[in-house]
Amino acid sequence: MVVAVGRDEERIKESLEEMKGLCRTLGVEVVEWLWQKRAKPDPATYFGKGKLRKLKEIMKFCEADLVVVDDEITPVQSKNVREYLEMEVLDRTQVILEIFARHATSEEGKLQVEMASLLYELPRLVGKGEELSRLGGGIGTRGPGEPLLEVLRRHIKNRISQLRKRLREIEKEREIQRKQRLEKKIPHVSIVGYTNAGKSTLLKSLTESDVYIADKLFATLEPVTRRLRLKSGRLILMSDTVGFIKKLPHTIVSAFRATLEEVKYSDVLVHLVDASDPYAEEKMKASEKVLEEIGADRMPRILAFNKIDLCPRDRIEMLKRKHPEALFISAEKKAGLDHLLEKLEEILSQRDVQETLKIPIEKIGLVYALKDRLEILGEDYRDEYVLVTVKADKEILELLKGKVAS
Template sequence: MPELLETQNNETETVLLIGVVLRGEEEWKVKDTMDELAQLAESAGAVVAGRFLVRQQKIKAGHYIGTGKAEEISDWIKENRVSMVVFDDDLTPAQGRNLQNVFETRVLDRTQLILDIFAQRAQTKEGCLQVELAQHQYLLPRLRNMWTHLERQKGGIGLRGPGETQLEMDRRRLQDLVRTLKRDLELVRTRRTEQRRGRRRHGWALVSIVGYTNAGKSTLLNRLSGADIYTENQLFATLDPTTRQVELPNHEPMLMTDTVGFIQKLPHHLVDSFKATLEEVVEADLLVHVIDASHPQVETQIEAVHKVLDEIGGLEKPMLYVFNKIDDEKGRNAAKRLARQFQKSVCVSAQTGENIDALFDELADCLKGRKVELKLSVPLSEGKLLSVLQKNASILEQEYEGDRADLLVRVSPQLAAQCRPFSTEEEPENEW
């Protein structure tokens, strides 16, 4: 497993952050991701002792930043008693090993830091499975680095040492674990697919909340549904997806799911590991993209979310942009400016509830094409259908005459197909 941010005596970790600016790269972008790396470190429970921004022509194969700069940073580490170094980019196994030898302290990269936070925040069985898969997939190519104390064992015919044997045994064991985890997650995906089919049969609108981490997604879901999901001003405060029922002003129900937040430089294998969760995004009828309008790099965050959505096949889904945190003056001004760039958008404060009614109206407008209005005359002997209509349709009018119920209902296309034998109209109206 990747190393976690905790010491044996439970003391707080002090970390040094290192980023690299390559020739032709914009320095402000690297500084922005370094700010995010600092937030990640703090979310993991560490204290940032300092930062180094290294400018160089290209990445050095051996030490990533070159031996001279590594020695300079090593002196700083010893003077300031830093317990760990975190790089803003992913390191190869060899680079991590070489840097650790120079610094004489633990060296992590951005992915290891994210994995540590995920491991802390995952609560459900599904979340833990996804985190464990990502950890093992990250660890697999790095096994050799863990067995450097056995390097004296030379291989060769008749001379294969226990170090090589143990390495191969661990590699096979990890590969078996990865296969087992993938099978378990495939069962999760199958179960989620069945749940979505059930929801669609009953006419539920499926809405997924997406957005950059710490944009206010969980706070917004709490505001809309009256739920009490954990929220905190930190990156990846919630990891496990949460689904809640929300009723629109026209009394139409929908199911809204809060998904894992996105960040810049989100590792590809993390996206792959969380496919079971991210499928909620792909299968949704509508995406609600929550944006922290008060953030200084709000445009960059929007681009990062779009990049991940494009990667998982969700960018073409209908999307409502929600510019959050207008209770902040800077956020209010930015939200007004940004909202003009998007056809479907609304400015709100999930924290205070400001303009939430306008968001409800926009949600109803975005989902209006999902319903069909029908006039029905249903025999009372069709008790099963009447029960389904009571649970899953909006009944606008109802009147009972003899052994029949005359109804005006608004239903999903799937339910409309079941009701058409009892329709009193030749063609249903597509309204709402």
């Protein structure tokens, strides 16, 4: 059992509720909250002396065996609190890193998590305790008199360098795949939003595909992409993405930046929000901040409030007044998804142009070969050619014209 603690900041209850969800994702239960009113944490123990004594009493009364701090604490603070309470102490960053480590499945995901963990650990080697001050020696060290601290620091730096090299190689592979996708001119739609907003459920419902779903934070770490055919016949690619969260540790942002920035190459974003969440507005702002940080804040997007089946009517009406441009759906119940698809079609078609082409009969197959990427509005067969009226992205039309002319 866990006691969650934090400083009395704005929206402290929201923050601790989120920490409760993070702990639940790890399979542990938060049995009590505690927060303190301090402008700055105590440099030695994070808490003041009185609050630290109270925390020890609470831990004993609740029979808890773990403290999680809704903040990033220093090694000195962690060591002192751990020794005083005589039990394990984790900060917010460590909790999130543990969740990421459990949920990473691909090679890239695992490498990103390892690098984030090492980036977190490296500046914390100093102050780890007397165990790092003893002398090291042996194969791979500079000599028998080298401090173990220096050995560990050099080892971590070397490993980070190896990880960065491999991640750059994976990024190059992704760049090739992205280039191939762009050459095919298949529109790409990314579902973005706060963690646990229902992005994976929406992808599964729209594409009727097998997508992992769990009522946990950060259930999805690697982008999942599926094909979806719109009513017009146009084929699009739709991707689920890693969820956003407030106070996301900078080490994780750094390690996952390449994955997050994949969103920038989408044609449309679907910003999904959990309508039933009492802190939905704040989480929308947090998501917008992440989109701004990765340079995706000016992209065409659709704001969609999900989980309306869990909301009372007056809450839905309130959200509609505040966000008249938004759509309201239930991904799980498949309610309102037709409106979402229509809106996607509308946005994508804004880039389209309509043109009537004169196609030799023997080359009419070239038109049908691109039917996934254009809409055929009419066909008028003549003796030696066909007048085909199509609607498509300008680049697709130029591609078709080039094929016909060759």
